[in-house]
Amino acid sequence: LHLRSTTNDETTTTLELVATNGGRLDAVLAEAYPERSRSEWGDFVKLGYVTVNDTPCTKKAATVKDRDAIVVELPASTVKEDGVCIEEDLPLDLLLEDDHLLVVNKEAGMVTHPAPGHRTGTLANAVAGYCADDAEGMESGRPGIVHRLDRFTSGCIIVARDSEARRSLQKQFADRTVSKLYLAVVARPPPETETDADELVIDEPIGRHPIHRERMAVVEGGRRAVSRVRVLATDGRRCVVQVAIETGRTHQIRVHLAHVGAPVLGDVVYGDVSANDRAAKAPLSATRPLLHAWRLGFDHPVSRKRVEVVAPPPPDLARAVRQVSGR
Numbered sequence: 455l456h457l458r459s460t461t462n463d464e465t466t467t468t469l470e471l472v473a474t475n476g477g478r479l480d481a482v483l484a485e486a487y488p489e490r491s492r493s494e495w496g497d498f499v500k501l502g503y504v505t506v507n508d509t510p511c512t513k514k515a516a517t518v519k520d521r522d523a524i525v526v527e528l529p530a531s532t533v534k535e536d537g538v539c540i541e542e543d544l545p546l547d548l549l550l551e552d553d554h555l556l557v558v559n560k561e562a563g564m565v566t567h568p569a570p571g572h573r574t575g576t577l578a579n580a581v582a583g584y585c586a587d588d589a590e591g592m593e594s595g596r597p598g599i600v601h602r603l604d605r606f607t608s609g610c611i612i613v614a615r616d617s618e619a620r621r622s623l624q625k626q627f628a629d630r631t632v633s634k635l636y637l638a639v640v641a642r643p644p645p646e647t648e649t650d651a652d653e654l655v656i657d658e659p660i661g662r663h664p665i666h667r668e669r670m671a672v673v674e675g676g677r678r679a680v681s682r683v684r685v686l687a688t689d690g691r692r693c694v695v696q697v698a699i700e701t702g703r704t705h706q707i708r709v710h711l712a713h714v715g716a717p718v719l720g721d722v723v724y725g726d727v728s729a730n731d732r733a734a735k736a737p738l739s740a741t742r743p744l745l746h747a748w749r750l751g752f753d754h755p756v757s758r759k760r761v762e763v764v765a766p767p768p769p770d771l772a773r774a775v776r777q778v779s780g781r
Contacts, residue, residue, distance in 0.1 A: 467569055468668045469526040473518045479504065480514040483526070503527055508666060525668045539568060539597055544580035549610065549763050554756050555623070556581070556613040559765040562742050566602040566611065581613050588615050600624050604705065609636070609747025609765045614755070622755030627702070633751035636697045636707055637686075637767060639744040639774045641729035643693050644716040647685045654683040656710040660703040669723060670705040672713045679703040681710045687779035692719065692729075694778050696748070707745060718743045719774070738774050746771050 471486050483495035483504070496514035498504060504511050505525045506518065518524065550557040558577065565572040568579065581597035598614030600623045614620035626632050644654045661676030663669040680700040687694040693716065697707050705724070711717055712724040719725065719733040720740035733740040751762045767775065775781075 467528045469528070469569075470668050471524050473520060473522045473524060476517060476519050478514070479506065479511060479516045479518050479524075482518045482524070498526065498528065503529075505667065527667050539578050539582040540574055541583040541586050542574060542579040543583050544575070546580050546584055549765055550761070554615055554619040554754070556584075556615065557750065557763045558611050558613060560603055560608055560611050560747075562606050562608040562768060562770070565605050566599065577611065585613070585615055601627055601702065603747055604708075604743075604745075606742040607745045607747060608768050608771070610750040610763055611747070612750065612752065619755040623752065626752055630700060631753065633749070634699050634702070634747065635749040636699070637746045637748040637771065637775075638695050638697060638707065638711065639719045639738075639740075639771070639778060640693050640695055640711055640716040641719055641726045641733075642691065642716050643685060643688060644683050644695065644711070644714050647683065647693075647695075652684070654714065656681045656683065656714060658710060658713060660706060660709055670703070670709050672709060677701075677703055679706050679710065681707060683711070683714075683716075687775070687781075689778045689780065692733075692778050694775050708743060718745050720744050733774075737777050740770065740774060742770070744771050744774050 469487070473482055479499055480492050480496040484490065484492035499514040500512055502510060502512055503526055506516065507523050547559040547561070548556055549559050558581070560566070560577055565576040566578065568574070568576050578597045578599055581599060585597060598620045600612055600614055600620060603609065603611060612623055614623050646652060646654050657678070657680045658672040659674070659676030660670050660679040661673040663671040664673065678701060682698040682700070684696050685693050686696055695716070699706055708718050708721050708724045712721070717725040717729070719738070720730055721743040722730065725743070730740070746767050747765060748767070749762065749764050751760060753759070754761050
């Protein structure tokens with residue numbers, strides 16, 4: 455099985471995989487996610503949590519064929535939580551560190567939190583190992599990561615090392631006083647951004663796609679989402695943009711930019727196929743969505759002083775920025 459992705463929001467965990475061997479649906483799921491029994495997966499199928507090739511399937515003995523696309527959407531009430539994150543000695547690129555918090559420059563491809571199919575090798579596992587000796591930060595085996603980034607998005611993530619820092623940072627995110635600025639390379643100029651001074655405000659609600667449930671979309675009745683987009687450079691076709699987000703919805707920037715016709719290059723879920731094919735070739739060689747959590751601003755939970763952290767763009771994004779800007 456090729457495991458494609460795992461996404462989480464407040465109410466569901468969505469699992470995506472592509473079958474490389476045929477077999478019974480419940481057996482295929484149990485092989486992909488062995489933390490649950492075949493019987494449990496069979497029950498989830500019968501409850502209607504599984505689609506195969508975008509078609510709901512409630513027969514656990516249904517035959518899965520090679521290259522079938524399987525999506526599982528589990529309600530939060532079904533997700534196992536053992537309360538312990540396995541400590542791992544994994545490298546961390548630290549942008550800021552003190553006794554109360556860390557700011558990590560997460561690499562693209564690293565999952566933030568453990569989930570079915572990704573129990574190890576995540577940022578949380580790395581933080582658990584790094585903070586294992588903290589007095590409070592790893593209490594009950596839980597690292598204090600207070601927000602998340604998509605798996606293939608690089609950049610700034612804050613980690614609380616004690617309960618006071620965790621409470622303060624969680625409140626700041628809830629109150630929307632944390633400033634979050636992203637850097638992206640997009641396939642086409644966003645509308646209404648003819649000069650560097652022009653800002654496009656995208657205020658469109660985001661929710662689950664009505665058909666492709668593993669995706670998010672701009673939908674009526676979704677949760678309010680606000681993104682502010684400004685062009686930094688262009689080669690006449692592709693653009694380097696900065697995006698400030700006032701909310702933190704799942705896949706918000708990728709969904710919003712695609713919605714206005716300026717999809718992120720390298721994004722196989724929401725992007726433009728032909729633009730992605732061109733971007734995958736030299737000199738850009740984009741193999742993931744070119745999106746980076748660039749700058750993060752927050753009040754230090756103890757000193758109360760404003761902290762501004764910048765994560766240097768990784769090599770793939772820096773290369774694309776140079777190509778588009780001509781610098």
